Amino acid sequence: MALDTAVRAAFERVLDPRDVLSDPVKCRAYECDGLTGYRVRPDLVLLPRDAAQVAAAVRVCHEHGVPFVARGAGTGLSGGALPVADGVVISVARLKSxxxxxxxxxxxxxxxxxxxxxxxxxxxxxxxxxxxxxxxxxxxxxxxxxxxxxxxxxxxxxxxxxxxxxxxxxxxxxxxxxxxxxxxxxxxxxxxxxxxxxxxxxxxxxxxxxxxxxxAPESVRTLLADFPSIAAAGDVVSDIVAAGIVPAAVEMMDTLAIEAAEEAVHAGYTVGVPAALVVELDGPVEECDAQFELVKAICEEHGCTRLHIAGSPEERAKIWKGRKAAFAAVGRISPDYFVQDGVVPRTRLAEVLDRIAGMGEEAGLRVANVFHAGDGNLHPLVLYSAAAGETERAEELSGAIAELCVEMGGSLSGEHGIGTDKACSMPKMFGEEDLATMHRVRAAFDPDGICNPGKVLPTPRLCGERPGKYKPHPLEESGAIERL
The missing domain is CATH 3.30.465.10 (Uridine Diphospho-n-acetylenolpyruvylglucosamine Reductase; domain 3)
Structure with a gap:
């Protein structure tokens, strides 16, 4: 049900009326975050100009029982900023000092x-x-x-x-x-x-x-290394850590991710190579130099086919531009994609990536991989075409990959969050007592369940139902289902 005029008037009393958006076209810009597969147009979007206005807007929500969703830049990749249809979005984008x-x-x-x-x-x-x-x-x-x-x-x-x-x-x-x-x-x-x-x-x-x-570190050394297989690159990561070296970063990209990134930013990656590693060390000059020589030797031991060392800050920036462009660049090789970010033990990287490749083949979909190899944080990108009717298959494959990470001794998310995307998979990782405790903590902060409802936690009754005290699901209210 749309918010009534009295509620809107209440928001306009605490904010400048021009900062209360209700035009459907303007509100559509807030209907999703970086996970564009899920979209809900909010009834209102609020644009407070300072912290006091944020608090005032939330008090109106509390008084009228209006659910709200906070939003920043909207770059999240798990549907965490997905609006609630009968609620408001509170944007903090103007608080930027x-x-x-x-x-x-x-x-x-x-x-x-x-x-x-x-x-x-x-x-x-x-x-x-x-x-x-x-x-x-x-x-x-x-x-x-x-x-x-x-x-x-x-x-x-x-x-x-x-x-x-x-x-x-x-x-x-x-x-x-x-x-x-x-x-x-x-x-x-x-x-x-x-x-x-x-x-x-x-x-x-x-x-x-x-x-x-x-x-800022005294010294920074960065290299880009190509390998004949994902397994070889994975072994390099394990051996670097086993040697007692803690790199500032170890990133891996596969063929599809390299192809997309190179087409987008021309960072000097080798197109067609099965795997590439970006390894960066930082710290005191002598320590950094000594460890860097050892990293180079480990790469060569595992069949490195090309080793490019950044000789200047500009070259280092170019290498990182290629890695950091990968997510957005995948749009050049696929009209749509889902991003996952499960975590697996470092030693099982090759095994998990092999399983993901098999799952992709079975689903008839391509999967590009770019990830934080040092801590096993995978970022599989499931490529699909919504226009070709592949959305459901892609969503199922994406969820299955997240749950595979748990099966392999890892977790559903390393950094992107659970949001809307993985809430129904939470019982794969946590038991009933764990989830019940999380519900209690959440209810202690938000007894009425109006703060970003429907995210992170499933419920014992209906997956995705709002947390907090029980509220009938719309399907229950319509008579289509019964509460057990």
Missing amino acids: VLEVDPVNRRAVVQPGVTNLEITAAAAPHGLYYAPDPSSQQVCTIGGNVAENSGGAHCLKYGFTTNHVLSCEVVLADGSVVTLGTDTGEQAGPDLRGVFLGSEGTLGITTAVTVRLLR
Whole structure:
């Protein structure tokens, strides 16, 4: 049911009426995130200009029982920002100021609409940078990074968003404002900051974030290596780690991903090669140089067919441009695709990729692979054509790949989140008691279930039903199904 005029009027009292969008054409721009296979047009889109307006808008939602979904840049890949048809989208895109950079204590305070890369740009004059670097770092925003606990190419050595966020200012589901964590990262009692990070917008809306900054490394060495097989490249990754080396990054791409990326940005990758590795080391000059020689030797031991070493910052940037362009570039070789991000043990990479290839052949669909090889975080891209009627097959294959990762001793998601896409697969990874505990935590923050409903957690009754106290499913209300 569409929101009534009284509710809209309430939003227009706390926001500029021009910042309350109801035109169907304008609202359509917010109907999905980066997972474009799922679309819902919201009734209203709210564009608050500061944290106080975010809180005021949420209070209206609380008073009227209106479900809301927070949205940043909309680059998420799991349907986490998918709107609710009878609800509102609260965009934080206008909250985009770097509020403070504190080089002495190596931290910065930023609003949620600041892009990931803008934090490093603000810190760079002080010789500092922000370590987490999702491939979409030029456009993805810190609020979304906090929601998804985003990682990136360098998370093998430096960790995920949770390792670099000291505190968050959060608007809870009733419109109250709290700070989770402290400026030092140390606190007494339960780690509510840790609970909130990665909760995918289901516990509240971030309005400010205090992040940890790191000193820029003294030396950085990067290479691009080609291999005759995925298995050979996988063995290199295992041997590098076994040698006691912790690279800043180890990324792998297969034939299809290389083809797409090279066609898009011409980064100097070898088209047609079965597998390519990007390996980067950083740290003190002498240590970095010594380890780099060992990495080169390991690559050669495993049949490396081409070894390209970046001889300048420009060459290094070119190599990373190829890797980070891969997701978007796949659009050049397929009209549609689903992206997964399951995690498997490093030692089972070749086995899992072989299984995925077989599953793709059986489904009659191509699968491109680009992933964080160092920590086993796969990013299989299931290529399909909606116009050719392949959507259902692609969606089934995508879900099966996520569940295969769990079967292999891994997890459903490494960084993209569960969102709408993988909520029904959660029981494959967690037992009933685990899921019940998650429901209790969620209900403690949001008793009425209005904060990003229908995401992350399935229910014992109907997969995808809203969390919190029981609300009849539309099919139940229509008489099409019964509650057991």
